[in-house]
Amino acid sequence: MSDLEKYVEVALLLPISQTFIYSVPDHWREIAYPGRRVLVPLGKRSVTGYIIKFPSTLPKEIEIFPLRRVFEDDTAISENLLHFILWTAHYYFQPIGEVIKCALPPGMHPRVKESYCLSTKGREALEDASVPEAEKKILSSLLEKRPGLKVKKSDRKILQKMLAHGWIEKKEPFLEQRVKEKKVAFLRCLAKPENIRLTPRQAEALKFIATAGEVALPDFRAKYPHSSFLIKKFKEHNLIEIYFQETFRQISWGEDLAWPMPTSIRLTSAQEKALAEIWPALASKKFRPFLLHGVTGSGKTEVYLRAIAETIAQGRSALLLVPEISLTSQVMAYFKDRCPYSLAILHSGLTPGERFDEWRRIKRGMAKLVIGARSAIFAPLDNLGLIIVDEEHDSSYKQEEKVLYHARDLALVRGKMENAVVVLGSATPSLESYYNVLQKKFSYLSLPERIDARPLPEIQIVDIRQDKNKEQRKSIISSTLAENLQQTIMRKEQALLFLNRRGFATFALCPDCGYSFKCPNCSVSLIYHLSEKSFRCHYCDYSLVAPSSCPRCSSPRLLLLGTGTQRLEEEIKKEFPSALVGRLDRDTAGRQKSSQIMNQVRRGEINLLVGTQMITKGHDLPKVTLVGVLAADLSLNVPDFRASERTFQLLTQVAGRAGRGDLPGKVIIQTYNPDHYSLAFAQNHDFIGFYKQEISFRKEMGYPPFKRLIHLRWEGNSLEKVQKFAQNLHTLIIAVRKVNPKYAEQIEVLGPAPAPLSYLRGKHRYHILLKGQNWSRLHNFCQEVLEQREKIAIPGVRLIVDVDPINML
Ligand code: ADP
């Protein structure tokens, strides 16, 4: 064994980019290898981390401490997954420990608790009258030997003092996990009831246990009321034993996923053609990326299902990513009856206990298919053969908080590492993905028609400026949309109304003095919510009970302008009293509620559904024949180079919800910009046309996929400090750029400037955009800048690095 194997490099589960080297005590040499969880000293504390590798060199003139503990349990990360995590951390400039945390269920994040015990001296102190009460209280609680003494911050000093006195001693710190394994008690018979008198009921209950072999206590309880008496009796006579077994929590869906799913399906020729390409790729067991471009309702899910079945038949596992939690249940329903293999779910809508258990089932190889949202890209699957990203264009694959990464892009990386096939599916592929097809990086699969040759819906664009309703009734619903809604209701069909703004009124204004309600923490208007009669900020959740008069001039006449989903719902209810109206947005949809609301639509308990973004994605609702888009301009007016693309995608997707059953669908788009090309191409279902126009704009402006971007944003409470950091960072960037002539030639630096949302959640925000054509050069450049970030750091200013940014607001 080389000398270096006595040491390991550890990433701590903390938001710091530095890693540390520790020595391995001899008795742990066998088990201390990369991927294992460890407990290490850091200053005076103990913290958890993961071994990431054996170091190639050792730091000089620094004392190296030994590991405190190595864990040999479920918490370990496989070599493959660790490799993927390290790649992710490097590529996105994120701390390794933070990426590891993304890969673990949240309940597994441990807390390190210091523990102490009482010394003989301490026992004496307890008896000593001169010792103050506060000390005694802690000492006596230690006497009870409660592990993990909880010490309030204010008591820390006392603790230090008592340590110094030698009253208490530090013991090994221990880890407390937030979620634990669930154990269930089981009953099993030990002996026949010879010479023991049992009542008929007792005899029957005992026989029940004996016949079953073993019975879970909750089941026994359900069958036999007053079971504790029975059990006591059996135990007394040694007739049964009680033992505990680990069980996995059942995921509760709140309600049944019962809606009819096709049981036997004959593939369409387009589906067959697509699969005919995927199958050999799977057989080759090599990395192959595909773009599956299928119009809405073309049967992409069926292709996924068959490809997954094939993968699992080969003895490998599969991962299916979906953009929206409520879609997991739809996909589950589709798969449930037709998958003979076990599947697991991973997303933030599960309880911590459920996530913990699903994760461990996956890790133990008990689940062959994982369906999940973006963080499932880190699922601990072994032997991965296929990764599918459904609705690959969706921006929810980009995680914007804590650790910034893009799960769609990572799917390709992981697929490559695992020699897996990767299928990106969408009706509206991202420009980047379609560009990759044209560059021959992805193979192209197409489902150009809807199932059963159902027509794509007819799309009508309504110019709101010309609408007579606007003048007469001041309604956001145009007369064209109103007429169509009326007909839909009369025909007993269903409609979706899409408005990408929740709340009631989006703006409150005093007509007398011009006062408007703004969030004190953010540079945005507060939004009026009718149900709570409050003004709320959609960024920081600040809320204010709505005053009845203007805070500035006391005028009682406050105007509520603009419309959100709440007001739309009210309006619809008023105008169409016979309709069953429902609403789906972040205010109405809790964890599982979004799929409940969607189920209500499926069962016909809702026939007019009002909603935000959440209703546009992937849902298969056969009875929806009308879709109304209330304000197409909302997404067009966002100051972002992807605004047109996003609008095209949104309109195509929401339109795609119409006419998926036997009845043809119709779509009405209301707008102030009827001539915008995004709308025109969406109206004609012309993705290629849109692509050609948009890609030329990207080329001209030097945006992705032609140039790559890294977005640096920093924020802080003090504007002065944030501005000072802007200067520092800019100076540093310019200095690094000068060092290398290639940088000076090729890296563009835009900014620093205040971010479009210049004040958010109480923080001032500035940004710089780095642009470059050559990716590795841009990445190296950024790396060199970041390596020197300590030099320019200002306390209270936080820098956020966003590689391949999606949201630059
Ligand atoms: P997409 O995801 O492409 O929008 P879905 O996968 O939701 O479309 O499929 C739309 C509908 O067509 C679903 O109800 C599905 O069960 C059905 N379907 C898919 N393939 C077939 C087929 N080959 N024959 C008949 N129905 C199909």
Ligand code: ZN
């Ligand atoms: Zn006023």
Ligand code: ZN
């Ligand atoms: Zn706010």
